[in-house]
Amino acid sequence: MTPYLLAGACLLAITLGYIGLCQASPYGDCRKCHGLGFAMKTNRKGRIKRGKDCRRCKGHGKRIRVGRHLYNLCLHVYCDGTHTPSRPAAKRPTSKG
Numbered sequence: 001m002t003p004y005l006l007a008g009a010c011l012l013a014i015t016l017g018y019i020g021l022c023q024a025s026p027y028g029d030c031r032k033c034h035g036l037g038f039a040m041k042t043n044r045k046g047r048i049k050r051g052k053d054c055r056r057c058k059g060h061g062k063r064i065r066v067g068r069h070l071y072n073l074c075l076h077v078y079c080d081g082t083h084t085p086s087r088p089a090a091k092r093p094t095s096k097g
Helices: 003-024 066-082
Strands: 027-029 038-042 048-053 062-064
Touching (some): 003 066, 062 066
Antiparallel strands (some): 027 062, 038 048
């Protein structure tokens, strides 16, 4: 097996694994707050207490994965391009006289 073929097979396996992960679990832990939804602070005595809500995940602790976000964008672009908007019915001209 050539090194290029082996590298291609590894990249394909990693890509398919990530696609499966995005399908099974589209949301991952926030990278800033580590899935807690808030920052940890310490008071003057050294005790740990809850800080402000995370601005990145808005306090939920979960963020959408990059692959799932790209899939959603492609899906919206495809749907916007293939579906025709519903048009209101045309009014009949009224005859005078």
